[in-house]
Amino acid sequence: MNLPEEFYKEEVRNDYRISSEMKKIWSVELDLFNQLDKICKRHNITYYADGGTLLGAVRHHGFIPWDDDMDFMMYRDDFEKLCSVASEFKEPYFFQTEETDPGSLRCHAQLRNSNTTGILKFEEDKKYPFNQGIFIDIFPLDNVPEDRDERLKFVNNLKELKQKAREYYDFNHGFAEKPRITGFHTLWQRINFPNKKRGYERLFKVYGEKNPYYKEYKEKVTKYKDSTGYVMDIAIHDDSKRLNSQYFGKPKYVPFEMVKMPIPENYDNILNRYYGDWHKLVRGQNIHGGCIFDVKIPYNQYLSK
Structure with missing residues (x-):
């Protein structure tokens, strides 16, 4: 994506200083989102912003100032359809699942930029061989009892x-x-x-x-694929993420930074479920518990140091 130079400037949002380095990380993730959106539109795959990305889209019209990742979700059928066309993501983009990159074992998908570094801190010492470029998360929604x-x-x-x-x-x-x-x-x-x-x-x-x-x-x-009550991002294993399948409906595109992003039709119910009074600004932290980012060095070069 060709982002305006102004986007990369340091700024303060909600009394939080966003560095130019964080903006560079955001730009990589926005580019990954753009790739995902293109493929999903090409194949009529329905998906939605999830977690902090959904909250950011609705409350901030962009990233939550202290957030450094992007999360998306889709029903299992759409997820499997996306997996079936994963080869359409070309270098430096890589669609990562256990099937495409054994040992990653997320039980969901990550779209990565192979020319960058995005390593979870608790995995750094392992030096796993699977792709560890900067990523966005894509969670399948499965029916639960x-x-x-x-x-x-x-x-x-x-x-x-x-x-x-x-x-x-x-x-x-x-x-x-x-x-x-x-x-x-x-x-x-x-x-x-x-x-x-x-x-x-x-x-x-x-x-x-x-x-x-x-x-x-x-x-x-x-x-429980034939059930029609509740769905979850089961890979997260958090019962608070249980959602009524009626919340989703037809996605609506809303502003997110300088792009448009799909959110669930009844997003308010989902945000209430996730965060309670989501209108109230509460300083949070990234769900990954820390990540090593470098937008200039490929992950395999970083790991070889």
């Missing part, structure tokens, strides 16, 4: 599978940390987990590079 106990059981089971998928990958690719356990604790571990390592090795021989826990996650996440 209306009964709370059944829903929590369902979502927690998926959360455990996602964690096991991460552990399986890390263990079998040399990224797992080896705890230093001695004395009594070593004996306790041997008694209670006598075949843990051999169990993982056995699984690896059976499945090879295919992660059995991710496979099970994919099979179970659409268990």
Whole structure:
């Protein structure tokens, strides 16, 4: 995208100073959004702004001043349709899922710019080989049970599978940390987990590079695909994100910085669900808990330093 030079200037919004460096990160994410929007329009894929991006679109007509990411959501059918045309994103753009980039294991999609760096701080030391350019998140919306106990059981089971998928990958690719356990604790571990390592090795021989826990996650996440009550970004595992499927409707495009962005028809209900009194300005923080950004250096160069 060709953004005006004025966009990159430092400014103050809502008593918060936005640096020119943050504006450069925003520009990369706006460009990624532009790519996503083009592909979705080309293939008649419906999607909506989500989370802080939705709040920013409605309340700020752009980024929340202290936010550094963009989130989008779409129903599972549209998500799978987008995955099927992922090859249309050309370099430096990369559509990342576990299928296109094994080991990323987000259980949602990220559209990345491969010529930049956007590494989650808690993953920096791992030096994972998958693409870690600056990204925007794309979450599939899946049906979940209306009964709370059944829903929590369902979502927690998926959360455990996602964690096991991460552990399986890390263990079998040399990224797992080896705890230093001695004395009594070593004996306790041997008694209670006598075949843990051999169990993982056995699984690896059976499945090879295919992660059995991710496979099970994919099979179970659409268990309630014929239901029509509530939907969730299940990859986040947060029951407060449960939404009534009637909230979405036909997306309406609203101003976001210098572009137009689709939001749900009944966005007010969603924002109330997410944030309560969302009109009240409350200083928040990024959901990722910190990210290393560089708009000039590709992630693989950064990791090789």
